Amino acid sequence: MANFTPVEEIPKIREELHRTFMSGKMRPISYRKEQLARLAYMIHEHADEFREALTADLGRSALETDFLDLRTTLHEITETYRNVEKWSKPDRPGFDFNWFLMSPSIRKDPKGVVLIMGPFNYPMLLILPPLAGALAAGCTVVIKPSELTVATSGLIAKLIPQYLDPDVCRVVMGGVPESTKLLELPWDHILYTGSGRVAKTVLTAAAKHLTPVTTELGGKNPVVIDPKSDLKLAARRLMWGKYTNCGQTCVAPDYVLLPQEIEEVFIKELLEVHSSFYPEGPKNSESYPRMVTKQHAARMKKLLDETQGKLVIGGEVDLDDRYVAPTILKDIHPDDALMEDEIFGPIMPIITVRNEDEAIELINSKDHALAVTVFSQDAAFRSKIFDNTRSGAAIANEMIIYHGTSGLPFGGVGPSGSGGATTGKYSFDVFTHNRASLVGRGFIDTIILNGRYPPHTAAKSKKLEGASPVSLPSRPVGLAPPHAMAQNNRWGFWFAVASNAVDSKV
Structure with missing residues (x-):
């Protein structure tokens, strides 16, 4: 409690950051890059302390921290540093003959003062790279770690x-009072990563x-095993993805679906x-992590006490050590206690299904997952699962590492997250307002748009319609024809230009 931020100071912090933002201090790209470079060196120079x-x-072991948090975090921050100038340049919409004279563009403006609320399971990876995205966008930032x-x-x-x-x-x-x-307080954007239960409070x-608000949540991530797969x-x-970080990973597999005929063979593997x-x-292994608190370990014990599944291996819990053994259970019914909410721990239920259609039906009976994973070398099998389910990601033959894949x-x-994505440019985009920009030219009225002004007449209406022709697609088969069809084409633009030019000289 001694290190918690005094609650009465929090509005002052937000106000000070608002003043900084309004001062334009973060407008120069050079200053954003300086802050990003400082953030990268902060991690590099204190890597051992983070481990x-x-x-x-x-x-965590040092290897797991390096692979899952440190290196991915550093890579994303340095990628942001290298690309911030390119990402910040205005975009140009596709060429449109009707509007190109007004130089339409899309400015990349920072949203303002933003709040990043991070989770406990990846306290570097899910706070510091989004912070880099917010700084690159030109925002001022409050971060609230777990x-x-x-x-x-x-x-x-x-x-x-x-x-x-x-x-x-x-x-x-801080904790609940500080959060x-x-x-x-009013914010220009909030990024919350955590549970769906808390996300409802944040959104409210x-x-x-x-x-x-952008929410990055989790859910019951299914894994479908093709019997013909490796x-x-x-x-x-699967074992690595499930038990890494003691199962406390939002994209970790939550349950496994496979046909009865390969269940025993797969369990042996x-x-x-x-x-x-x-x-x-x-x-006794330094490679196996722990639950974050005794209370989280106790929740795993409660699930193990309530399940009707048959224990294959594991099941041991030591609350004082925050230890929950890597656990596998079979003979799980879809209504079992393990299938109600996201497990978020090292317990892996195995459910047998008749075929992939039954697997799809079960997946779709749950909320949309953060990731649907398929182990199969058959592209048609993978496509069938992915095409008929919904999730944040569709992953084949891999586990959890897609978060660190550049460009994804x-x-x-839905329930697994909403309001945008993060990582790299996606984090930059979350904290950026795409601001439409158009430059009006005086001569536009002379050559084409003088017909918009009152008094409105049928002649003006016809000229404006001709200046903006619509080219319809081919008529769908079976759609009854109208009594009359208007024919518009690009020549209407030139007719309107000529007509308006003549009118302007009268």
Whole structure:
């Protein structure tokens, strides 16, 4: 509590950042790049401290932290640094003969003062790259790290003021009271990453100020196993994707769907992978993380107590150590306790289905997932699953790493997220207002648009219609013809120009 931000200071922080934004300090691209470079060096120069912090918070090994948080975060920030000038340039819409004389363009304006609320499971990756996107867009930013990752959030709060301009970026530390106060204030955009339950509170609060919100959530991510797929590869990647970060990954597999005839063969492959991953046992392995708090571990125990599934391996829980063993269960019914909400822990239910049609039906009976994953070498099989389901991402033969793939958006659909995507340019776009711009020319009235002014006449209407012809597509088969069809073509433009030019001389 001692390091929490005093609640009464939070409105002042927001107001100070608003003044900075209105001053135009973040308008120059050069200054944005300076802040991005500082952010990159902050991570680079304190990498060991971040590794230690994530070990303390989540029991992570250095390798897991480097692969999932540090390197991906640094890569995304440096990519943003290299591209911010290109991303910030105005866009030009496609050429349109009717409007090109007015130089239409789309300005890339910063939205303003934005709030980034981060989760506990990836306290670097899901806060610092979005921060880079907001800075690149020219916004001023408040970041609110999770209070559950005490060491990592505390390190971010200590380092940000040392590296970034405090007029541009501030950290608010705290729990529910501090978050509540933040959400009472008007923001120009909010990015919230976390649970759907809390997202409803964020969206409700934001609605009072008409604040736009991007939510990055999670959901029950299904994995469909094609019986003709490489089962050894599927087992190895599935075990890695599920138990990385102790299952506390929003794109981790939540449940597995496979046909009855391969269930025992596939379980045998999973058990072999388990033995190879944790030869000394997962509890004694430095490669196996922990739940973030005792309360989160207790939630896993409750799920294990309530499930009607048959235990294949695991099931051990040590609340004091925040340890939940990597667990596999079979004979899971679709209405089982494990199938109600996102598990968000190291428990993997296996459900047998007759075929891919039944798998699709079960997937569609749940909320839209953040990721649907298929293990199959058959393109037709993969397409059938992807074409008939909805999710934030459609992944084949891989697990969770798509978040770090350059150029791909990270975002959900419906209950798994809304309001835009993040990573790289997508983060820049989230915090950028696409502002339409048009330059009126005096001579436009002379050559074409003088017909818009009163008094309105049939002749003026005809000239304006001719100046903006519509070329319809081919008439659909079976659509009854009208009594009369108007014929418009591009020559109408030149007719209108000539007619208006003549009128202007009269």
